[in-house]
Amino acid sequence: MGRTRPVHVIGAGLAGSECAFQLAARGIPVVLHEMRPERMTPAHSTGRFAELVCTNSLRSDDPEHAAGLLKREMESFGSLVIGAARASAVPGGAALVVDRDRFSARITATLERMPTVTIERHEVTELPDGDVVVATGPLTSPDLTERIQELLGSRHLYFYDSIAPIVEADSLDTSRMFWASRYGKGEGDDYLNVPLTRDEYLAFHQQLVTAEVIELHDFERNLFFEGCLPIEEMARRGVDVLPHGPMKPAGLTAPDGTQPHAVLQLRQENLSRSQLNMVGFQTRMKWSEQRRVFRTLPGFADAKFARFGQVHRNTFINAPQHLDEFYRLRKEPRIRLAGQITGVEGYLESAAAGLVVGLYIALERHTESAFEPLPTTTALGALARHLTQSDPRHFQPSNIQYGLFSELNMRLPRRKRRAAYAERARGDLATWRRKFEIPAVVPVFADDEARDDSRMDVPPEVA
Numbered sequence: 001m002g003r004t005r006p007v008h009v010i011g012a013g014l015a016g017s018e019c020a021f022q023l024a025a026r027g028i029p030v031v032l033h034e035m036r037p038e039r040m041t042p043a044h045s046t047g048r049f050a051e052l053v054c055t056n057s058l059r060s061d062d063p064e065h066a067a068g069l070l071k072r073e074m075e076s077f078g079s080l081v082i083g084a085a086r087a088s089a090v091p092g093g094a095a096l097v098v099d100r101d102r103f104s105a106r107i108t109a110t111l112e113r114m115p116t117v118t119i120e121r122h123e124v125t126e127l128p129d130g131d132v133v134v135a136t137g138p139l140t141s142p143d144l145t146e147r148i149q150e151l152l153g154s155r156h157l158y159f160y161d162s163i164a165p166i167v168e169a170d171s172l173d174t175s176r177m178f179w180a181s182r183y184g185k186g187e188g189d190d191y192l193n194v195p196l197t198r199d200e201y202l203a204f205h206q207q208l209v210t211a212e213v214i215e216l217h218d219f220e221r222n223l224f225f226e227g228c229l230p231i232e233e234m235a236r237r238g239v240d241v242l243p244h245g246p247m248k249p250a251g252l253t254a255p256d257g258t259q260p261h262a263v264l265q266l267r268q269e270n271l272s273r274s275q276l277n278m279v280g281f282q283t284r285m286k287w288s289e290q291r292r293v294f295r296t297l298p299g300f301a302d303a304k305f306a307r308f309g310q311v312h313r314n315t316f317i318n319a320p321q322h323l324d325e326f327y328r329l330r331k332e333p334r335i336r337l338a339g340q341i342t343g344v345e346g347y348l349e350s351a352a353a354g355l356v357v358g359l360y361i362a363l364e365r366h367t368e369s370a371f372e373p374l375p376t377t378t379a380l381g382a383l384a385r386h387l388t389q390s391d392p393r394h395f396q397p398s399n400i401q402y403g404l405f406s407e408l409n410m411r412l413p414r415r416k417r418r419a420a421y422a423e424r425a426r427g428d429l430a431t432w433r434r435k436f437e438i439p440a441v442v443p444v445f446a447d448d449e450a451r452d453d454s455r456m457d458v459p460p461e462v463a
């Protein structure tokens with residue numbers, strides 16, 4: 001009986017498409033609600049599912065890179081998104097880069113052909129009864145945003161428009177930096193401070209104002225508010241703006257007793273302090289420019305970035321407060337969230353969250369006994385760890401990176417550490433799968449499917 005109740009998946013983006021596939025391929029009926037093309041978002045330009053709104057890169061494909069590991073884990077469950085990406089890949093060096101039209105055409109055609117998927121093209125403004133997965137992304141339509149806001153309490157749905165870069169602590173030369181809080185407040189050593197002399201600051205300012213930036217969408221131009229201007233925009237407004245804003249030196253004296261002209265503050269990003277957030281450094285500079293410009297800062301010559309800065313509209317909930325480890329709303333567990341609205345960041349991570357939600361619902365429907373969430377030593381489990389175990393007061397979206405995983409209890413050099421994380425993840429995922437048997441599903445694409453932009457010949461099969 002329970003197995004025949006449809007699951008309503010709202011939003012056929014990266015997360016919703018993957019979630020619907022994982023469910024439908026396991027025989028669970030899905031109603032997939034998508035508002036495009038009837039109602040478009042400001043960033044999408046087609047009615048296709050899983051449209052990539054910006055870059056066509058799904059990040060590193062190196063199996064020891066956290067993003068590469070996440071792809072392997074998703075593939076082991078038969079991910080539609082990764083399958084379609086591989087079938088639509090174009091040369092991209094170490095990254096998995098796709099022909100975006102073929103990619104989304106394949107995903108659309110696959111879901112359209114599945115007998116267990118009913119597609120409804122309309123904007124959802126009220127949450128349906130029964131099992132619901134909300135996967136409406138960073139540009140969730142305003143009416144539905146309001147509904148979710150009401151459900152959670154209005155102060156807890158965040159509109160987030162800026163992301164500051166995160167740097168790997170062990171890639172910095174900290175000999176000239178010092179731990180301290182402004183005016184000695186808080187714990188006294190909450191920030192790692194990077195002091196700049198006047199000459200150093202002027203040189204850095206010059207780099208900022210001449211760096212290449214990503215052009216804004218028209219809708220984004222209206223969305224910036226003064227509290228989260230990109231750093232290069234602030235720099236353009238005047239040479240003294242930053243030392244009176246995010247780089248203000250007030251209340252910070254260097255250990256040698258000098259007063260810096262400007263200070264960059266780095267705040268710990270994870271529990272182990274292995275990653276540091278560049279406070280107030282939200283930016284629209286191109287990633288290559290961020291690397292180049294920030295490496296001119298004192299102690300940053302070899303800086304490695306776990307995440308680059310971005311500025312765009314984003315809708316996400318305060319997940320540590322509202323989600324359980326199975327992506328269910330604590331307040332109303334029949335409603336699950338998947339994708340960027342949960343506070344994961346990026347195409348790949350959003351699809352991964354959709355996949356996991358699909359798996360959990362399938363396990364719930366197919367097994368009598370209780371099951372455990374994916375281990376936090378795996379990439380799939382690490383995303384949920386970030387969502388549910390972060391401090392709700394400082395929760396920020398994140399891409400997959402090893403800083404989100406349960407820590408390794410050994411000290412290793414960077415290269416070996418990555419390999420150790422990946423190996424541990426593979427072992428622990430295999431153990432979880434043996435314990436809670438869940439068959440993989442196989443997306444099969446016909447050779448000509450993407451070319452004629454329509455169909456897949458062979459429906460997915462349960463392996």
Ligand SMILES: Cc1cc2nc3c(=O)[nH]c(=O)nc-3n(C[C@H](O)[C@H](O)[C@H](O)COP(=O)(O)OP(=O)(O)OC[C@H]3O[C@@H](n4cnc5c(N)ncnc54)[C@H](O)[C@@H]3O)c2cc1C
Pocket residue numbers: 010011012013014015016033034035036040041043044050051053054055122123124125135136137138139140141144217312313338339340341345346347348350351
């Ligand atoms: C301007 C911009 C640029 C970005 N650039 C990048 C990038 O370069 N790389 C990257 O990895 N990520 C980027 N992102 C983030 C990217 O959007 C997400 O990583 C990813 O698309 C999120 O997947 P999702 O499934 O959660 O949401 P989406 O892929 O956005 O899918 C959500 C779907 O829900 C639909 N929907 C919304 N409201 C309703 C409703 N009420 N009823 C029915 N359907 C609805 C939408 O039409 C959409 O199809 C960008 C985001 C924005 C806004």
